[in-house]
Amino acid sequence: MNRLMKAIGFVVVCFIAAPLVIVVPMSFSDARSLQFPPPGYWLGYYEAYFTDMSWLRPTWNSILIASATTVLTMILVVPATFALVRHKFYGKSVANVMMLMPMAVPHIVMAVGYYSYFGQMRLVHTHLGVILAHSCLSVPIAFLVLSANLKGFDRTLERAAQSLGASPMRTFIHVTLPILRPGLLISALFAFIQSFDETVVAIFISGRDAETLPRKMFDSIRQEADPVIAVISTLLFVVVLIGLLTPYLVKALRGRLRKTNAGSEAPPAALAPQE
Protein backbone atom coordinates (compact mmCIF):
# COMPACT_ATOMS: atom_id res chain seq x y z
CA MET A 1 0.00 0.00 0.00
CA ASN A 2 2.72 2.34 1.11
CA ARG A 3 4.85 1.74 -2.00
CA LEU A 4 1.95 1.84 -4.43
CA MET A 5 0.79 5.14 -2.96
CA LYS A 6 4.26 6.66 -3.24
CA ALA A 7 4.69 5.43 -6.83
CA ILE A 8 1.43 7.07 -7.88
CA GLY A 9 2.47 10.14 -5.91
CA PHE A 10 5.65 10.35 -7.95
CA VAL A 11 3.68 10.21 -11.22
CA VAL A 12 1.49 13.02 -9.92
CA VAL A 13 4.60 15.11 -9.19
CA CYS A 14 5.42 14.86 -12.91
CA PHE A 15 1.84 15.81 -13.79
CA ILE A 16 2.02 18.90 -11.58
CA ALA A 17 5.45 19.86 -12.90
CA ALA A 18 4.81 19.25 -16.63
CA PRO A 19 3.08 22.56 -17.49
CA LEU A 20 5.62 24.54 -15.51
CA VAL A 21 8.49 22.77 -17.25
CA ILE A 22 7.10 23.03 -20.78
CA VAL A 23 6.52 26.76 -20.92
CA VAL A 24 10.10 27.79 -20.20
CA PRO A 25 11.70 26.24 -23.32
CA MET A 26 8.71 27.44 -25.35
CA SER A 27 9.58 31.03 -24.48
CA PHE A 28 12.98 30.64 -26.18
CA SER A 29 11.48 28.94 -29.23
CA ASP A 30 11.63 30.61 -32.64
CA ALA A 31 8.47 28.89 -33.89
CA ARG A 32 5.59 31.10 -34.95
CA SER A 33 2.96 28.92 -33.35
CA LEU A 34 2.80 26.42 -30.52
CA GLN A 35 5.29 23.79 -31.57
CA PHE A 36 7.17 21.31 -29.44
CA PRO A 37 10.00 20.43 -29.49
CA PRO A 38 10.95 23.91 -30.73
CA PRO A 39 12.67 23.97 -34.14
CA GLY A 40 15.25 26.47 -32.90
CA TYR A 41 16.05 28.85 -30.08
CA TRP A 42 16.32 32.62 -29.86
CA LEU A 43 15.42 35.53 -27.61
CA GLY A 44 13.20 37.23 -30.16
CA TYR A 45 9.98 36.93 -28.19
CA TYR A 46 11.61 38.43 -25.11
CA GLU A 47 12.59 41.39 -27.24
CA ALA A 48 9.06 41.49 -28.62
CA TYR A 49 7.59 41.65 -25.13
CA PHE A 50 9.91 44.34 -23.83
CA THR A 51 9.46 46.60 -26.86
CA ASP A 52 5.76 46.14 -27.61
CA MET A 53 3.55 48.76 -25.99
CA SER A 54 0.48 46.56 -26.46
CA TRP A 55 2.07 44.22 -23.87
CA LEU A 56 3.88 46.74 -21.69
CA ARG A 57 0.86 48.96 -21.15
CA PRO A 58 -1.31 46.15 -19.69
CA THR A 59 1.63 45.09 -17.52
CA TRP A 60 1.93 48.62 -16.17
CA ASN A 61 -1.85 48.85 -15.70
CA SER A 62 -1.82 45.62 -13.70
CA ILE A 63 1.00 46.79 -11.44
CA LEU A 64 -0.72 50.13 -10.88
CA ILE A 65 -4.13 48.59 -10.19
CA ALA A 66 -2.73 45.88 -7.90
CA SER A 67 -0.73 48.45 -5.91
CA ALA A 68 -3.69 50.76 -5.41
CA THR A 69 -5.88 47.77 -4.56
CA THR A 70 -3.38 46.64 -1.92
CA VAL A 71 -3.32 50.05 -0.24
CA LEU A 72 -7.11 50.41 -0.24
CA THR A 73 -7.66 46.83 0.95
CA MET A 74 -5.21 47.17 3.83
CA ILE A 75 -6.69 50.51 4.98
CA LEU A 76 -10.09 48.84 5.21
CA VAL A 77 -9.06 45.39 6.46
CA VAL A 78 -6.56 46.18 9.22
CA PRO A 79 -8.96 48.01 11.59
CA ALA A 80 -11.75 45.54 10.81
CA THR A 81 -9.50 42.58 11.61
CA PHE A 82 -8.54 44.13 14.96
CA ALA A 83 -12.22 44.56 15.77
CA LEU A 84 -13.08 40.99 14.81
CA VAL A 85 -10.16 39.25 16.51
CA ARG A 86 -9.87 41.31 19.69
CA HIS A 87 -13.41 42.29 20.56
CA LYS A 88 -16.60 40.51 21.41
CA PHE A 89 -19.71 42.24 20.21
CA TYR A 90 -23.21 41.62 19.00
CA GLY A 91 -23.28 40.61 15.34
CA LYS A 92 -19.68 39.48 15.28
CA SER A 93 -20.29 36.15 13.54
CA VAL A 94 -22.32 37.89 10.83
CA ALA A 95 -19.51 40.38 10.29
CA ASN A 96 -17.06 37.49 10.11
CA VAL A 97 -19.03 35.74 7.35
CA MET A 98 -19.46 39.05 5.52
CA MET A 99 -15.69 39.47 5.33
CA LEU A 100 -15.39 36.10 3.59
CA MET A 101 -18.29 36.57 1.20
CA PRO A 102 -16.39 38.09 -1.74
CA MET A 103 -14.38 34.85 -1.86
CA ALA A 104 -17.50 32.69 -1.93
CA VAL A 105 -19.39 34.47 -4.71
CA PRO A 106 -18.28 33.22 -8.15
CA HIS A 107 -16.33 35.93 -9.97
CA ILE A 108 -18.52 35.65 -13.06
CA VAL A 109 -21.51 36.74 -10.96
CA MET A 110 -19.59 39.77 -9.69
CA ALA A 111 -18.45 40.49 -13.25
CA VAL A 112 -22.08 40.77 -14.42
CA GLY A 113 -22.86 43.01 -11.43
CA TYR A 114 -19.90 45.34 -11.95
CA TYR A 115 -20.48 45.51 -15.69
CA SER A 116 -23.97 46.90 -15.15
CA TYR A 117 -23.43 48.84 -11.90
CA PHE A 118 -20.17 50.52 -12.93
CA GLY A 119 -21.72 51.11 -16.33
CA GLN A 120 -24.33 53.32 -14.68
CA MET A 121 -21.61 55.07 -12.65
CA ARG A 122 -19.40 55.52 -15.73
CA LEU A 123 -16.64 53.53 -14.08
CA VAL A 124 -16.40 50.80 -16.71
CA HIS A 125 -13.10 50.88 -18.62
CA THR A 126 -11.41 52.99 -15.96
CA HIS A 127 -8.56 52.19 -13.60
CA LEU A 128 -10.66 53.35 -10.67
CA GLY A 129 -13.44 50.91 -11.50
CA VAL A 130 -11.08 47.94 -11.57
CA ILE A 131 -9.40 49.08 -8.34
CA LEU A 132 -12.74 49.43 -6.53
CA ALA A 133 -13.86 45.98 -7.71
CA HIS A 134 -10.55 44.28 -6.94
CA SER A 135 -10.44 45.78 -3.45
CA CYS A 136 -13.65 43.88 -2.61
CA LEU A 137 -12.25 40.65 -3.99
CA SER A 138 -8.98 41.04 -2.04
CA VAL A 139 -10.66 41.57 1.34
CA PRO A 140 -11.14 37.89 2.33
CA ILE A 141 -7.61 36.70 1.66
CA ALA A 142 -6.03 39.72 3.38
CA PHE A 143 -8.37 39.23 6.33
CA LEU A 144 -7.68 35.48 6.64
CA VAL A 145 -3.91 35.97 6.67
CA LEU A 146 -3.94 38.91 9.04
CA SER A 147 -6.42 37.40 11.50
CA ALA A 148 -4.36 34.19 11.67
CA ASN A 149 -1.37 36.33 12.62
CA LEU A 150 -3.30 38.45 15.08
CA LYS A 151 -4.76 35.42 16.86
CA GLY A 152 -1.25 34.19 17.63
CA PHE A 153 -0.26 37.56 19.06
CA ASP A 154 1.04 37.46 22.62
CA ARG A 155 -0.86 40.26 24.32
CA THR A 156 1.17 40.17 27.52
CA LEU A 157 3.72 42.22 25.58
CA GLU A 158 1.20 45.04 25.14
CA ARG A 159 0.17 44.80 28.76
CA ALA A 160 3.80 45.01 29.83
CA ALA A 161 4.27 48.17 27.80
CA GLN A 162 1.15 49.73 29.30
CA SER A 163 2.04 48.77 32.83
CA LEU A 164 5.31 50.59 32.26
CA GLY A 165 3.29 53.71 31.48
CA ALA A 166 2.99 53.70 27.67
CA SER A 167 -0.23 55.14 26.27
CA PRO A 168 -2.41 52.89 24.05
CA MET A 169 -1.24 54.79 20.96
CA ARG A 170 2.43 54.46 21.93
CA THR A 171 1.94 50.79 22.68
CA PHE A 172 0.36 50.27 19.29
CA ILE A 173 3.12 52.01 17.37
CA HIS A 174 6.12 50.70 19.31
CA VAL A 175 4.96 47.21 20.31
CA THR A 176 2.00 45.98 18.27
CA LEU A 177 3.00 47.16 14.80
CA PRO A 178 6.63 45.96 14.79
CA ILE A 179 5.60 42.50 15.98
CA LEU A 180 2.81 42.31 13.45
CA ARG A 181 4.91 43.55 10.54
CA PRO A 182 5.54 40.13 8.86
CA GLY A 183 1.83 39.31 9.03
CA LEU A 184 0.92 42.70 7.57
CA LEU A 185 3.42 42.29 4.77
CA ILE A 186 2.22 38.82 3.81
CA SER A 187 -1.38 39.96 4.01
CA ALA A 188 -0.62 42.89 1.69
CA LEU A 189 1.30 40.60 -0.67
CA PHE A 190 -1.70 38.27 -0.92
CA ALA A 191 -3.99 41.21 -1.68
CA PHE A 192 -1.57 42.34 -4.40
CA ILE A 193 -1.39 38.90 -6.01
CA GLN A 194 -5.16 38.45 -5.82
CA SER A 195 -5.60 41.64 -7.84
CA PHE A 196 -2.67 41.02 -10.19
CA ASP A 197 -4.00 37.56 -11.13
CA GLU A 198 -7.69 38.40 -11.21
CA THR A 199 -9.02 37.67 -14.68
CA VAL A 200 -12.79 37.34 -14.93
CA VAL A 201 -13.91 40.71 -13.55
CA ALA A 202 -11.06 42.42 -15.42
CA ILE A 203 -12.17 40.83 -18.70
CA PHE A 204 -15.59 42.39 -18.33
CA ILE A 205 -14.84 45.83 -16.91
CA SER A 206 -11.26 46.84 -17.68
CA GLY A 207 -11.87 47.50 -21.38
CA ARG A 208 -9.15 48.87 -23.60
CA ASP A 209 -8.17 51.87 -21.48
CA ALA A 210 -7.50 50.07 -18.22
CA GLU A 211 -6.66 46.70 -19.78
CA THR A 212 -4.88 44.45 -17.28
CA LEU A 213 -2.26 41.86 -18.14
CA PRO A 214 -4.57 38.86 -17.52
CA ARG A 215 -7.21 40.40 -19.79
CA LYS A 216 -4.68 40.99 -22.54
CA MET A 217 -3.37 37.42 -22.14
CA PHE A 218 -6.90 36.02 -22.23
CA ASP A 219 -7.72 37.87 -25.44
CA SER A 220 -4.42 36.90 -27.00
CA ILE A 221 -4.81 33.21 -26.12
CA ARG A 222 -8.36 33.20 -27.43
CA GLN A 223 -7.43 34.82 -30.74
CA GLU A 224 -3.99 33.76 -31.89
CA ALA A 225 -1.97 32.25 -29.02
CA ASP A 226 0.87 34.75 -29.41
CA PRO A 227 4.18 33.09 -28.35
CA VAL A 228 4.90 36.20 -26.25
CA ILE A 229 2.56 34.61 -23.68
CA ALA A 230 5.23 31.95 -23.07
CA VAL A 231 7.67 34.76 -22.28
CA ILE A 232 5.27 36.39 -19.82
CA SER A 233 4.52 33.01 -18.24
CA THR A 234 8.24 32.36 -17.76
CA LEU A 235 8.74 35.80 -16.24
CA LEU A 236 5.80 35.21 -13.88
CA PHE A 237 7.30 31.84 -12.85
CA VAL A 238 10.54 33.55 -12.00
CA VAL A 239 8.72 36.16 -9.91
CA VAL A 240 6.77 33.46 -8.03
CA LEU A 241 9.93 31.42 -7.47
CA ILE A 242 11.79 34.44 -6.09
CA GLY A 243 8.80 35.21 -3.89
CA LEU A 244 8.74 31.67 -2.52
CA LEU A 245 12.48 31.33 -2.00
CA THR A 246 13.09 34.75 -0.44
CA PRO A 247 11.79 33.81 3.02
CA TYR A 248 14.03 30.72 3.09
CA LEU A 249 17.06 32.66 1.90
CA VAL A 250 16.44 35.46 4.40
CA LYS A 251 16.09 32.88 7.14
CA ALA A 252 19.27 31.09 6.14
CA LEU A 253 21.15 34.36 5.84
CA ARG A 254 19.98 35.63 9.20
CA GLY A 255 20.82 32.29 10.75
CA ARG A 256 24.38 32.62 9.51
CA LEU A 257 24.60 36.23 10.69
CA ARG A 258 23.38 35.23 14.10
CA LYS A 259 26.09 32.60 14.38
CA THR A 260 28.82 35.16 13.69
CA ASN A 261 27.63 37.83 16.10
CA ALA A 262 25.70 35.79 18.60
CA GLY A 263 22.96 37.41 20.62
CA SER A 264 22.89 40.79 18.93
CA GLU A 265 20.06 40.07 16.52
CA ALA A 266 16.54 39.12 17.48
CA PRO A 267 15.43 35.78 16.02
CA PRO A 268 13.68 36.23 12.66
CA ALA A 269 9.96 35.91 12.58
CA ALA A 270 8.86 32.75 10.82
CA LEU A 271 8.09 33.76 7.27
CA ALA A 272 7.42 30.38 5.74
CA PRO A 273 5.13 30.64 2.72
CA GLN A 274 1.49 30.27 3.63
CA GLU A 275 -0.71 27.56 2.15
Next chain:
Amino acid sequence: MSVNTGGVQGRGQFWPWLLLLPLAAYLLVFFVVPLVDVAIMSVTEPELSLDNYAKVLTGSLYRKVFINTFATAGLVAVCCLLVGYPLAYLMAHSSDRTALLILLLVTMSFWTSFLVRTYAWMVLLGNQGPVIWLMETIGVADPPHLLFTRFSSTLAMVHILAPYMIMNIYTVMKKIDPALVKSAESLGARGFSVFRHVYLPLTAPGIANGLVLVFVICLGFYVTPVLLGSPREQMIAGLIGHQIEEFLAFGLGSAMAMVLLAITMVILAVYHRRFGLDRLWG
Protein backbone atom coordinates in the same frame (compact mmCIF):
# COMPACT_ATOMS: atom_id res chain seq x y z
CA MET B 1 -19.73 40.18 27.08
CA SER B 2 -18.95 39.32 30.67
CA VAL B 3 -15.57 37.99 29.58
CA ASN B 4 -12.93 40.63 29.93
CA THR B 5 -10.64 40.13 26.96
CA GLY B 6 -8.09 42.35 28.66
CA GLY B 7 -7.91 44.59 25.63
CA VAL B 8 -6.86 48.14 25.20
CA GLN B 9 -10.48 49.05 24.68
CA GLY B 10 -11.85 45.58 25.13
CA ARG B 11 -15.33 46.13 26.51
CA GLY B 12 -17.66 48.51 24.75
CA GLN B 13 -20.00 47.76 21.89
CA PHE B 14 -19.06 51.01 20.23
CA TRP B 15 -15.38 50.60 19.42
CA PRO B 16 -15.47 47.42 17.34
CA TRP B 17 -18.24 48.78 15.14
CA LEU B 18 -16.33 51.99 14.60
CA LEU B 19 -13.33 49.94 13.42
CA LEU B 20 -15.56 47.83 11.19
CA LEU B 21 -17.56 50.70 9.77
CA PRO B 22 -15.32 51.73 6.84
CA LEU B 23 -15.04 48.19 5.52
CA ALA B 24 -18.73 47.46 6.08
CA ALA B 25 -19.72 50.62 4.22
CA TYR B 26 -17.30 49.83 1.42
CA LEU B 27 -18.56 46.28 0.97
CA LEU B 28 -22.13 47.51 1.05
CA VAL B 29 -21.57 49.99 -1.77
CA PHE B 30 -19.16 48.02 -3.95
CA PHE B 31 -20.08 44.43 -3.23
CA VAL B 32 -23.67 44.10 -2.02
CA VAL B 33 -25.21 46.73 -4.30
CA PRO B 34 -23.74 45.23 -7.52
CA LEU B 35 -25.10 41.84 -6.42
CA VAL B 36 -28.53 43.34 -5.78
CA ASP B 37 -28.24 44.92 -9.21
CA VAL B 38 -27.83 41.46 -10.72
CA ALA B 39 -30.88 40.26 -8.80
CA ILE B 40 -32.94 43.23 -10.02
CA MET B 41 -31.84 42.82 -13.63
CA SER B 42 -32.83 39.16 -13.55
CA VAL B 43 -36.49 40.13 -13.04
CA THR B 44 -36.65 43.48 -14.89
CA GLU B 45 -34.72 42.91 -18.13
CA PRO B 46 -36.25 43.27 -20.62
CA GLU B 47 -39.48 43.69 -18.63
CA LEU B 48 -40.79 43.03 -15.15
CA SER B 49 -41.45 39.28 -15.05
CA LEU B 50 -40.06 35.93 -14.01
CA ASP B 51 -39.68 34.82 -17.63
CA ASN B 52 -35.89 34.73 -17.40
CA TYR B 53 -36.02 32.24 -14.54
CA ALA B 54 -38.64 30.19 -16.33
CA LYS B 55 -36.36 29.98 -19.36
CA VAL B 56 -33.23 29.22 -17.36
CA LEU B 57 -34.87 26.56 -15.21
CA THR B 58 -36.88 24.78 -17.91
CA GLY B 59 -35.18 25.44 -21.27
CA SER B 60 -33.40 22.37 -22.63
CA LEU B 61 -30.23 24.28 -23.58
CA TYR B 62 -29.85 25.67 -20.06
CA ARG B 63 -30.64 22.33 -18.46
CA LYS B 64 -27.94 20.74 -20.57
CA VAL B 65 -25.42 23.36 -19.50
CA PHE B 66 -26.32 23.02 -15.81
CA ILE B 67 -26.04 19.23 -15.95
CA ASN B 68 -22.77 19.51 -17.82
CA THR B 69 -21.43 21.95 -15.21
CA PHE B 70 -22.37 19.72 -12.30
CA ALA B 71 -20.97 16.62 -13.99
CA THR B 72 -17.71 18.41 -14.79
CA ALA B 73 -17.35 19.86 -11.29
CA GLY B 74 -18.00 16.44 -9.75
CA LEU B 75 -15.56 14.74 -12.10
CA VAL B 76 -12.87 17.36 -11.46
CA ALA B 77 -13.34 17.07 -7.68
CA VAL B 78 -13.03 13.27 -7.75
CA CYS B 79 -10.01 13.41 -10.08
CA CYS B 80 -8.37 15.97 -7.81
CA LEU B 81 -8.85 13.56 -4.92
CA LEU B 82 -7.42 10.61 -6.87
CA VAL B 83 -4.44 12.70 -7.91
CA GLY B 84 -4.01 14.69 -4.73
CA TYR B 85 -4.24 11.91 -2.15
CA PRO B 86 -1.18 9.92 -3.30
CA LEU B 87 0.84 13.11 -3.68
CA ALA B 88 -0.09 14.31 -0.19
CA TYR B 89 0.81 10.83 1.08
CA LEU B 90 4.18 10.97 -0.64
CA MET B 91 4.82 14.38 0.94
CA ALA B 92 3.72 13.33 4.41
CA HIS B 93 5.86 10.16 4.36
CA SER B 94 9.09 11.38 2.80
CA SER B 95 12.22 12.90 4.28
CA ASP B 96 11.92 16.57 5.18
CA ARG B 97 14.02 17.57 2.21
CA THR B 98 11.92 15.70 -0.37
CA ALA B 99 8.72 16.90 1.23
CA LEU B 100 9.95 20.49 1.08
CA LEU B 101 10.85 20.17 -2.61
CA ILE B 102 7.44 18.76 -3.51
CA LEU B 103 5.76 21.39 -1.35
CA LEU B 104 7.71 24.06 -3.23
CA LEU B 105 6.52 22.62 -6.55
CA VAL B 106 2.88 22.47 -5.44
CA THR B 107 3.04 25.99 -3.98
CA MET B 108 4.65 27.24 -7.17
CA SER B 109 1.86 25.68 -9.22
CA PHE B 110 -0.70 27.16 -6.82
CA TRP B 111 0.72 30.65 -7.18
CA THR B 112 0.99 30.53 -10.95
CA SER B 113 -1.95 32.30 -12.54
CA PHE B 114 -4.83 30.20 -13.91
CA LEU B 115 -4.18 31.74 -17.31
CA VAL B 116 -0.56 30.70 -17.45
CA ARG B 117 -1.43 27.12 -16.53
CA THR B 118 -4.28 27.05 -19.04
CA TYR B 119 -1.87 28.29 -21.71
CA ALA B 120 0.67 25.63 -20.73
CA TRP B 121 -1.94 22.91 -21.28
CA MET B 122 -2.70 24.39 -24.67
CA VAL B 123 0.94 23.95 -25.57
CA LEU B 124 1.09 20.45 -24.06
CA LEU B 125 -2.01 19.14 -25.80
CA GLY B 126 -1.75 21.13 -29.04
CA ASN B 127 -1.54 19.50 -32.45
CA GLN B 128 2.17 20.21 -32.60
CA GLY B 129 2.67 19.68 -28.89
CA PRO B 130 4.72 17.13 -26.94
CA VAL B 131 1.86 14.76 -26.16
CA ILE B 132 0.94 14.28 -29.83
CA TRP B 133 4.65 14.17 -30.72
CA LEU B 134 5.17 11.42 -28.13
CA MET B 135 2.20 9.47 -29.47
CA GLU B 136 3.56 9.68 -33.01
CA THR B 137 7.01 8.66 -31.84
CA ILE B 138 5.76 5.50 -30.17
CA GLY B 139 3.74 4.73 -33.27
CA VAL B 140 0.15 5.83 -32.71
CA ALA B 141 -0.88 6.13 -36.36
CA ASP B 142 -3.70 8.64 -36.02
CA PRO B 143 -3.39 10.58 -32.77
CA PRO B 144 -6.72 12.01 -31.57
CA HIS B 145 -7.49 15.70 -31.47
CA LEU B 146 -7.02 16.68 -27.84
CA LEU B 147 -7.44 20.45 -27.72
CA PHE B 148 -10.82 22.19 -27.33
CA THR B 149 -12.49 19.07 -26.01
CA ARG B 150 -14.06 18.16 -22.73
CA PHE B 151 -10.94 16.13 -22.01
CA SER B 152 -8.53 19.05 -22.32
CA SER B 153 -10.56 21.44 -20.16
CA THR B 154 -11.18 18.79 -17.48
CA LEU B 155 -7.51 17.84 -17.37
CA ALA B 156 -6.41 21.46 -17.06
CA MET B 157 -8.96 22.15 -14.31
CA VAL B 158 -7.77 19.10 -12.37
CA HIS B 159 -4.23 20.42 -12.64
CA ILE B 160 -5.24 23.93 -11.61
CA LEU B 161 -7.39 22.88 -8.63
CA ALA B 162 -5.31 19.91 -7.39
CA PRO B 163 -3.15 22.13 -5.11
CA TYR B 164 -6.26 23.07 -3.07
CA MET B 165 -6.95 19.38 -2.52
CA ILE B 166 -3.31 18.52 -1.81
CA MET B 167 -2.92 21.28 0.81
CA ASN B 168 -6.11 20.25 2.60
CA ILE B 169 -5.20 16.55 2.76
CA TYR B 170 -1.53 17.15 3.54
CA THR B 171 -2.38 19.32 6.56
CA VAL B 172 -4.52 16.51 7.97
CA MET B 173 -1.99 13.77 7.20
CA LYS B 174 0.81 15.63 8.96
CA LYS B 175 -1.21 15.56 12.18
CA ILE B 176 -1.81 11.79 12.17
CA ASP B 177 0.06 10.06 14.99
CA PRO B 178 2.22 7.29 13.40
CA ALA B 179 1.67 5.27 16.58
CA LEU B 180 -1.94 4.70 15.50
CA VAL B 181 -0.85 2.93 12.32
CA LYS B 182 1.82 0.99 14.22
CA SER B 183 -0.59 -0.19 16.86
CA ALA B 184 -3.06 -1.33 14.20
CA GLU B 185 -0.25 -3.30 12.60
CA SER B 186 0.84 -4.79 15.92
CA LEU B 187 -2.73 -5.96 16.44
CA GLY B 188 -2.45 -7.94 13.21
CA ALA B 189 -4.00 -5.64 10.60
CA ARG B 190 -2.26 -5.75 7.22
CA GLY B 191 -1.41 -3.21 4.53
CA PHE B 192 -4.68 -2.32 2.87
CA SER B 193 -6.72 -3.08 5.97
CA VAL B 194 -4.76 -0.58 8.05
CA PHE B 195 -5.21 2.00 5.34
CA ARG B 196 -8.92 1.29 4.94
CA HIS B 197 -9.85 1.21 8.62
CA VAL B 198 -7.33 3.51 10.29
CA TYR B 199 -5.54 5.86 7.93
CA LEU B 200 -8.33 6.75 5.51
CA PRO B 201 -10.91 7.66 8.20
CA LEU B 202 -8.33 9.87 9.90
CA THR B 203 -7.85 11.85 6.68
CA ALA B 204 -11.59 12.14 5.96
CA PRO B 205 -11.91 15.77 7.18
CA GLY B 206 -9.20 16.87 4.74
CA ILE B 207 -10.88 14.95 1.93
CA ALA B 208 -14.27 16.55 2.68
CA ASN B 209 -12.71 20.03 2.79
CA GLY B 210 -10.90 19.49 -0.48
CA LEU B 211 -13.91 18.06 -2.31
CA VAL B 212 -16.22 20.92 -1.30
CA LEU B 213 -13.63 23.56 -2.15
CA VAL B 214 -12.74 22.13 -5.57
CA PHE B 215 -16.39 21.47 -6.46
CA VAL B 216 -17.50 24.99 -5.56
CA ILE B 217 -14.64 26.72 -7.38
CA CYS B 218 -15.20 24.52 -10.41
CA LEU B 219 -18.93 25.37 -10.59
CA GLY B 220 -18.14 29.00 -11.31
CA PHE B 221 -15.01 28.46 -13.41
CA TYR B 222 -14.83 30.76 -16.43
CA VAL B 223 -11.36 31.04 -17.92
CA THR B 224 -10.27 27.45 -18.49
CA PRO B 225 -13.49 26.00 -19.97
CA VAL B 226 -13.83 29.00 -22.28
CA LEU B 227 -10.24 28.77 -23.55
CA LEU B 228 -9.73 25.01 -23.58
CA GLY B 229 -13.15 23.42 -23.65
CA SER B 230 -15.40 22.44 -26.49
CA PRO B 231 -17.65 25.33 -27.61
CA ARG B 232 -20.51 22.87 -27.79
CA GLU B 233 -20.18 21.82 -24.16
CA GLN B 234 -20.18 25.08 -22.25
CA MET B 235 -20.31 25.47 -18.50
CA ILE B 236 -22.58 27.95 -16.69
CA ALA B 237 -19.99 30.70 -16.26
CA GLY B 238 -19.05 30.53 -19.93
CA LEU B 239 -22.69 30.75 -20.98
CA ILE B 240 -23.31 33.74 -18.68
CA GLY B 241 -20.34 35.54 -20.21
CA HIS B 242 -21.60 34.66 -23.68
CA GLN B 243 -25.09 36.06 -22.98
CA ILE B 244 -23.65 39.33 -21.67
CA GLU B 245 -20.88 39.87 -24.21
CA GLU B 246 -22.45 38.57 -27.42
CA PHE B 247 -26.17 39.05 -27.00
CA LEU B 248 -26.26 41.79 -24.36
CA ALA B 249 -28.96 39.61 -22.77
CA PHE B 250 -28.54 41.02 -19.26
CA GLY B 251 -31.79 39.53 -17.99
CA LEU B 252 -30.96 35.97 -18.96
CA GLY B 253 -27.33 36.32 -17.92
CA SER B 254 -28.36 37.73 -14.55
CA ALA B 255 -30.93 34.99 -13.96
CA MET B 256 -28.30 32.34 -14.64
CA ALA B 257 -25.87 34.17 -12.39
CA MET B 258 -28.46 34.20 -9.58
CA VAL B 259 -29.07 30.47 -9.97
CA LEU B 260 -25.33 29.79 -9.90
CA LEU B 261 -25.01 32.03 -6.85
CA ALA B 262 -27.89 30.28 -5.08
CA ILE B 263 -26.41 26.82 -5.67
CA THR B 264 -22.98 27.95 -4.47
CA MET B 265 -24.45 29.59 -1.37
CA VAL B 266 -26.50 26.50 -0.44
CA ILE B 267 -23.42 24.26 -0.63
CA LEU B 268 -21.31 26.70 1.37
CA ALA B 269 -24.08 27.29 3.94
CA VAL B 270 -24.39 23.56 4.62
CA TYR B 271 -20.63 23.41 4.91
CA HIS B 272 -20.54 26.46 7.19
CA ARG B 273 -23.06 24.97 9.60
CA ARG B 274 -21.09 21.75 9.89
CA PHE B 275 -17.48 22.94 9.83
CA GLY B 276 -17.25 26.74 9.67
CA LEU B 277 -16.49 28.67 6.53
CA ASP B 278 -13.09 29.99 7.52
CA ARG B 279 -11.73 26.44 7.70
CA LEU B 280 -12.40 25.87 4.02
CA TRP B 281 -9.42 27.81 2.72
CA GLY B 282 -7.11 26.31 5.33
